[in-house]
Every structure is written in structure tokens, then in C-alpha cells.
Amino acid sequence: MTDEKRDTAIDRKLLDLLVCPLTKGPLVYDQGKSELISKLAHLAYPVRDGIPIMLPSEARTITD
Secondary structure, X not given: OXXXXXXXXXXXXXHHHOOOOOOXXXXXXXXXXXXXXXXXXXXXXXXXXXXXXXXXXXXXXXXX
């Protein structure tokens, strides 16, 4: 894995453990936008330097 990918990628093991803090539902990783998507909550949590920011106040509302 290159340094660039390491900066934006999330460890697969960590991704398997993470859930939405509001719904406790699954998250989908969008590598292109560096976000974890909660389809149930309609929120996108940012990933900065490979670290998921799981605060609802930091999340972006998404529409389908």
C-alpha cells in the first residue's frame, strides 16, 4: 500500500467494528469522498487522515 492510500484508507478490521453512533446500524465506506455513510441516519461521517470522526455534529446530511 502506498503512503497516499494509507493516509485515506481505513483498516478493514476497524471498518467491520464501526457502527453509526445514532442508529447503531452499519456504515459503508466511500473512499472517493473519505466518508463513512450511514444509510439509516442519512449521515456521512468524515474520515480525516485515516481516522473516522464519529461525531454527529461533524457529519454531513445526505439525501438520496
